Amino acid sequence: MPVTTDVNSIPFSATPFSATLRASTRTVHERANHSAYMNALLGNELTLAGYTQLAIQYYFIYQAIEEVSDTMAGDGTGREFVFDELRRLPKLETDLAFLVGPDWRETIRPLAATGSYVRRIHEASVWAGDYVAHHYTRYLGDIAGGRVIRRLLATNYGVIDEGALFYRFDEIGSAPAFRDRYRAKLDAAPWNETDRARVVDETLIAFECNVAVFAELADGMHRYQAA
Ligand code: HEM
Structure with a gap:
């Protein structure tokens, strides 16, 4: 009799999925964290306009993610990861009106790497x-690492609200x-090992998309060198 393997019958590894995901992204996290753009920003080498370039890219990225969140509200698993209290778009709109000016909607543009990232979010x-x-x-990432940038905006540029x-x-x-509640949701999601591997792969791609945006920001950052 042929032996078939039903992936659903393979026991899940004893490691919680949230821990696997975190461990799998440790190396690429280091790269994102220590990219030339982040190093310059965190090393106080850029003007506030240099930071604004990042906030502009975030606007396009969060627009894409939060559009998908709206459609995921109707998905049995996806809806567990729709959090109205996390929404960043309204915050970014206020931030950009302050950082760019009242005509921000007409003037901001996505970088090529941001365009690819946005397409990936929608396609995936x-x-x-x-x-x-x-x-x-x-x-x-924003909840954890964002604290560092929040402090930087306050101390370097006096930007607080x-x-x-x-x-x-x-x-x-x-x-x-x-974060604990979020990890519990990751651990409870109805994914078998194959699904979990796919989530890890897409997470690595998401990190790479961020690395690519930072690389393109680094290409243009000579325009924003602090005196
Ligand atoms: C300013 C640069 C950054 C700093 C200082 C930073 C710092 C941190 C810290 C301190 C944590 C908490 C680790 C822990 O729970 O022990 C964290 C978690 C995380 N960071 Fe970053 N980070 C940065 C950039 C990024 C970037 C660019 C991304 C991806 C876009 C990212 C994605 C994440 C994710 C997904 C987690 C959650 C890991 C988990 O708990 O599963 N971080 N970061």
Whole structure:
């Protein structure tokens, strides 16, 4: 009798999926974190306009993710990862009105790397697991690493409220508690090992999309060198 393998019958590894995901992205996280653009921003080498270039790209990225969130509200698994309290687009709109000016909507443009990232978000996110990959990469990163940029905006440029609202997550309450709830959802999602591997792969792609945006920002950052 031929032996067939039903992936659903393979026992899940004892490691919680949230821990696997975190461990799988550790190396690319380091690269994103220490990209030339991030190094320059965190090393106080850029003007506020240099930071604004990043906020502009975030606008297009979050527009894409939050559009997909709207459609995921109707998906059994996806809806577990739709959090109105996380939405960044309204914050970015206020930040950009402050950072760019009242005509910001007419003047901002996505970089080529941002355009590719946005396309990937839309194309990949027909399956909830791939949507979660993109969601996890941005929001958990912003909640954790975003604190560093929030501090930088306050100390270097005196930007505390408008201009830095993107980094305020008041609506989620305690950040560590939120992160724990999020990890519990990752662990409880109805994904077999094959699905989980696919989520990891798409998360790595999401990180690479961010690395590509940082690389393109680095190409133009000579225009924003602080004196
Ligand atoms: C300013 C540069 C960055 C700093 C300082 C930073 C720092 C951190 C820190 C301190 C954590 C918490 C780690 C822990 O739970 O022990 C974290 C988590 C995370 N970061 Fe970053 N990060 C940065 C950039 C990024 C970027 C560019 C991305 C991707 C777009 C990213 C994605 C993530 C994700 C997804 C997590 C959650 C890991 C998990 O708990 O599963 N980070 N980051």
